[in-house]
Amino acid sequence: MMRFLLLFSRQGKLRLQKWFTPISEREKKKIIRDMTSMVLARQPRSCNFLHWKDLKIIYKRYASLYFCLAVDNQENELLALEVIHRYVELLDKYFGNVCELDIIFNFEKAYFILDEFLIGGEIQETSKQVVNRCIESSDMLQEDDSSEWYEVELFG
Amino acid sequence: MSPSIPLQEMIRAIRSARTQCEERGVIQRECAAIRAQFRQVDNGGARSHNLAKLLYVHMLGYPAHFGQMECVRMIASPRYSEKRVGYLGAMMLLDEKQDASLLITNSIKNDLAHSNQYVQSLALCTLACMGSAEMCRDLAPEIDRLLRASNSYIKKKAALCAVHIVRKVHDLGELFAPAARSLLAEKNHGVLHGAVVLITQLCERNPEALERFRKTVPDLVQIMKGLVISGYSPEHDVAGISDPFLQVRILRLLRILGRHNETASDAMNDLLAQVATNTDSTKTVGNAVLYETVLTVLDIKSESGLRVLAVNILGRFLLNNDRNIRYIAMTSLQRIVGTDHNAVQRHRGTIVDCLKDQDASVNRALELSLALVSASNIRTMMKELAQAASGIFHAAERYAPSQRWHIDTILHVLTTAGGDVRDETVPNLIQLITNTSELHCYTVHKLYRALLTDISQPSLVQVACWCIGEYGDLLLKGECQETEPSQVTEDDALDALETVLQSHMSSPATRGFALTATMKLSTRITENVDRIRSIVSIYGSCMDVELQQRAVEYNALFRKYDHMRYLTSVLYVIGSNEEAVVSISVRCSLQVCDLLDLLGGSEEPLQPSTALGLPNSTSTAGGDLLDLLGGLELTPLAPGLTHAHTHTHTHTHTHTHTHTHTHTHTHTHTHTHTLVETEREPEVKNLTKTKLQTETSSLRIK
Numbered sequence: 001m002m003r004f005l006l007l008f009s010r011q012g013k014l015r016l017q018k019w020f021t022p023i024s025e026r027e028k029k030k031i032i033r034d035m036t037s038m039v040l041a042r043q044p045r046s047c048n049f050l051h052w053k054d055l056k057i058i059y060k061r062y063a064s065l066y067f068c069l070a071v072d073n074q075e076n077e078l079l080a081l082e083v084i085h086r087y088v089e090l091l092d093k094y095f096g097n098v099c100e101l102d103i104i105f106n107f108e109k110a111y112f113i114l115d116e117f118l119i120g121g122e123i124q125e126t127s128k129q130v131v132n133r134c135i136e137s138s139d140m141l142q143e144d145d146s147s148e149w150y151e152v153e154l155f156g
Numbered sequence: 157m158s159p160s161i162p163l164q165e166m167i168r169a170i171r172s173a174r175t176q177c178e179e180r181g182v183i184q185r186e187c188a189a190i191r192a193q194f195r196q197v198d199n200g201g202a203r204s205h206n207l208a209k210l211l212y213v214h215m216l217g218y219p220a221h222f223g224q225m226e227c228v229r230m231i232a233s234p235r236y237s238e239k240r241v242g243y244l245g246a247m248m249l250l251d252e253k254q255d256a257s258l259l260i261t262n263s264i265k266n267d268l269a270h271s272n273q274y275v276q277s278l279a280l281c282t283l284a285c286m287g288s289a290e291m292c293r294d295l296a297p298e299i300d301r302l303l304r305a306s307n308s309y310i311k312k313k314a315a316l317c318a319v320h321i322v323r324k325v326h327d328l329g330e331l332f333a334p335a336a337r338s339l340l341a342e343k344n345h346g347v348l349h350g351a352v353v354l355i356t357q358l359c360e361r362n363p364e365a366l367e368r369f370r371k372t373v374p375d376l377v378q379i380m381k382g383l384v385i386s387g388y389s390p391e392h393d394v395a396g397i398s399d400p401f402l403q404v405r406i407l408r409l410l411r412i413l414g415r416h417n418e419t420a421s422d423a424m425n426d427l428l429a430q431v432a433t434n435t436d437s438t439k440t441v442g443n444a445v446l447y448e449t450v451l452t453v454l455d456i457k458s459e460s461g462l463r464v465l466a467v468n469i470l471g472r473f474l475l476n477n478d479r480n481i482r483y484i485a486m487t488s489l490q491r492i493v494g495t496d497h498n499a500v501q502r503h504r505g506t507i508v509d510c511l512k513d514q515d516a517s518v519n520r521a522l523e524l525s526l527a528l529v530s531a532s533n534i535r536t537m538m539k540e541l542a543q544a545a546s547g548i549f550h551a552a553e554r555y556a557p558s559q560r561w562h563i564d565t566i567l568h569v570l571t572t573a574g575g576d577v578r579d580e581t582v583p584n585l586i587q588l589i590t591n592t593s594e595l596h597c598y599t600v601h602k603l604y605r606a607l608l609t610d611i612s613q614p615s616l617v618q619v620a621c622w623c624i625g626e627y628g629d630l631l632l633k634g635e636c637q638e639t640e641p642s643q644v645t646e647d648d649a650l651d652a653l654e655t656v657l658q659s660h661m662s663s664p665a666t667r668g669f670a671l672t673a674t675m676k677l678s679t680r681i682t683e684n685v686d687r688i689r690s691i692v693s694i695y696g697s698c699m700d701v702e703l704q705q706r707a708v709e710y711n712a713l714f715r716k717y718d719h720m721r722y723l724t725s726v727l728y729v730i731g732s733n734e735e736a737v738v739s740i741s742v743r744c745s746l747q748v749c750d751l752l753d754l755l756g757g758s759e760e761p762l763q764p765s766t767a768l769g770l771p772n773s774t775s776t777a778g779g780d781l782l783d784l785l786g787g788l789e790l791t792p793l794a795p796g797l798t799h800a801h802t803h804t805h806t807h808t809h810t811h812t813h814t815h816t817h818t819h820t821h822t823h824t825h826t827h828t829h830t831l832v833e834t835e836r837e838p839e840v841k842n843l844t845k846t847k848l849q850t851e852t853s854s855l856r857i858k
Contacts, residue, residue, distance in 0.1 A: 048480050064853060076451075078441075078447055081480070089856075091855070100852070101851045129390075142240060
């Protein structure tokens with residue numbers, strides 16, 4: 001299973017954190033520090049895989065963002081790279097030419113998309129189209145919901 | 157109470173803060189407003205925005221625990237928008253250790269039965285993310301129900317929820333087994349994937365379940381065949397591979413089912429061969445599937461032909477341009493080198509070639525190469541491996557044809573690649589040299605000559621300095637059986653050490669070695685003691701604290717305790733080898749005896765054991781001396797100290813300082829310990845144009 005997914009900028013600023021196992025706040029902060037320093041220290045043309053404690057770390061840089069995924073030792077690293085890539089594709093489809101700013105200002109959407117793709121550290125849906133359709137439907141539901149409230153406010 | 161601002165405005169305000177202090181100010185203001193809003197009973201649609209703001213602040217690293225109860229409230233709200241953010245908040249702020257997490261159990265239960273599938277989905281996701289064992293036990297029957305009777309959207313999520321439940325409460329595996337079995341008949345890939353993951357989980361936990369699920373091998377083979385042979389499927393295609401994620405999971409399950417079982421392995425043999433030969437390996441995704449196939453083939457009871465095919469795929473991976481592919485080839489070969497030794501040997505050439513790779517991860521080639529070393533190919537292998545790091549020493553130790561060859565090899569590696577060896581190599585080498593007493597003369601001559609040629613390799617220089625210090629008498633004696641005789645005068649030896657001391661290439665640790673060696677020579681030479689004294693006194697005002705301290709003490713030994721100079725022999729205590737410690741302390745105690753005689757001290761000579769733990773109180777005439785020595789705790793070093801070796805050399809030296817009579821030296825620890833900086837948080841507060849440019853660059857542009 002996947003243990004955690006971190007997104008951070010080249011300056012080490014955290015943009016997204018998803019934890020798939022229960023970890024204390026203190027431990028989380030330490031892991032984030034370790035990951036950012038380890039990954040940011042890597043040479044540009046080096047291998048995308050690292051070993052850290054008893055986990056495998058797979059990281060990939062997309063423009064100004066680093067995607068850092070930690071998996072159990074028996075997981076397939078090459079597939080983990082594909083998982084990261086799939087997530088970027090989903091974000092790209094949703095935001096249209098996604099960039100770091102999109103993820104900063106719409107972080108909750110980034111989480112919602114992630115939650116349609118992964119659950120409990122495993123992939124839940126392997127089709128891009130299905131995930132996108134579900135996100136759209138959820139968004140529409142949310143809008144309906146809010147507009148309902150808005151109407152109530154207007155008309156008492 | 158300041159009005160609260162929309163989420164995006166707050167994010168903008170935080171980002172435009174120019175200093176950490178300003179940012180904190182903005183956040184404190186916002187948090188105060190959010191707190192106040194939380195306390196209000198109902199403020200309409202703003203509730204979800206407030207919680208979202210709090211979650212953003214939490215991501216920046218600020219405390220947000222006061223939002224936990226708000227999450228609980230939001231989850232219970234009838235509005236989807238509020239539920240959505242509420243559940244997100246629960247996943248971010250609550251974990252099973254928090255009390256508040258129990259409060260959402262009821263909401264989750266209700267939402268699992270909700271009429272709207274998106275609400276159900278929220279509950280399932282949250283349960284799978286942070287459900288405690290108690291919650292899992294509580295809600296397991298619900299999940300089982302959803303596994304059987306719902307649409308595929310819910311089924312796939314329920315399956316993964318079940319996986320989480322089984323991880324938390326192993327016994328509940330029994331509950332889900334029947335449903336898992338029937339899910340394999342589904343057509344929906346999401347559900348299939350979830351089913352395969354669930355079955356994998358059940359089989360990993362429970363050997364009985366494993367037995368029962370072996371019957372599913374034909375079904376799995378069928379599904380897999382469908383994926384491999386099927387034409388293009390737009391829904392699941394990734395670079396020509398149909399649903400690689402599902403393929404990999406099925407392969408993994410087949411691996412578990414085929415392990416140790418001939419029948420099951422036979423049933424999947426053809427399929428594995430088909431996947432191995434037909435999968436397109438030009439893209440990463442194809443290689444991911446091939447990789448998993450290879451792992452499966454090598455783990456089950458496969459035919460030898462298939463095994464060879466698998467190892468050959470790994471061999472092909474080794475030649476791939478992509479570093480990642482080479483890396484996994486290396487790690488896989490490493491795993492099987494024990495069992496499939498001959499098959500891996502065939503690729504030895506390629507593996508050794510990979511040593512030239514600069515990348516440290518890929519450089520596992522070294523470990524693999526070493527595993528391939530045997531008594532027959534050791535000499536050729538060593539030549540090829542000369543560029544690599546310290547693992548060589550272990551191999552050399554195991555198969556060395558002779559002592560002299562062993563030391564020669566080590567010296568050769570140190571001269572060619574001394575910069576790459578690990579820190580612990582130096583003490584290990586010193587120990588090796590100490591133990592090879594018949595070669596002391598040969599070794600010190602060789603190292604001296606190496607030092608004359610090149611002082612740029614720190615490990616080599618350190619070992620050489622130590623050797624000269626320790627066996628300087630042998631060096632100066634001139635005659636040596638194993639090597640051509642050379643005349644080394646006392647001045648020559650001191651010149652060499654001084655060059656090291658003065659070179660800008662020498663690290664502080666290396667200088668420490670050289671200084672100590674210089675000091676030790678003062679007991680082994682007769683004419684140049686003054687020269688040594690002047691060298692040492694120069695370093696008394698050295699910038700480096702460590703060296704300065706050392707020099708000052710040595711100076712003191714010259715001035716006040718000239719007769720104690722002999723004790724410098726014990727100052728470098730190596731590793732955890734107790735024999736080395738005892739032999740050195742014997743030398744010390746014998747010299748102490750001499751000294752005691754000088755002072756007309758005690759009648760009984762000190763035994764080695766008492767030298768190790770000197771009694772603090774005596775009333776002999778040599779009392780002063782013993783008091784001084786009482787501060788010297790010559791206890792055998794704990795194995796833990798060798799670990800310290802790997803960090804920095806200066807660490808070991810500070811230990812020896814505590815053995816001297818002036819106890820003020822212990823504080824040198826902090827000065828000389830250069831810890832690797834683990835924190836890297838440069839603050840880029842200004843929204844400079846370049847920063848904006850990088851942040852707006854699309855992630856997809858390659």
